[in-house]
Amino acid sequence: xxxxxxxxxxxxxxxxxxxxxxxxxxxxxxxxxxxxxxxxxxxxxxxxxxxxxxxxxxxxxxxxxxxxxxxxxxxxxxxxxxxxxxxxx
Numbered sequence: 001x002x003x004x005x006x007x008x009x010x011x012x013x014x015x016x017x018x019x020x021x022x023x024x025x026x027x028x029x030x031x032x033x034x035x036x037x038x039x040x041x042x043x044x045x046x047x048x049x050x051x052x053x054x055x056x057x058x059x060x061x062x063x064x065x066x067x068x069x070x071x072x073x074x075x076x077x078x079x080x081x082x083x084x085x086x087x088x089x
Contacts (some may be wrong), residue, residue: 010080057086
């Protein structure tokens with residue numbers, strides 16, 4: 001899956017394996033849970049489809065980058081982002 005390959009590249013890690021089915025949601029994004037290797041923690045990969053999501057990717061990446069540096073903030077930690085395809089991990 002192109003999304004997981006791009007996320008693995010952005011994370012600078014080996015291949016990611018999808019865990020379960022994609023999360024239900026809108027037609028603007030694809031959200032999957034993935035694992036880097038056996039027994040490792042899972043990550044959430046969110047891919048945006050620019051023709052339907054506009055600038056949402058840029059806003060979410062910026063917000064996660066800012067919020068994940070503030071101690072005690074109830075926000076997911078931004079592990080990686082990519083512009084092509086547009087995704088956050």
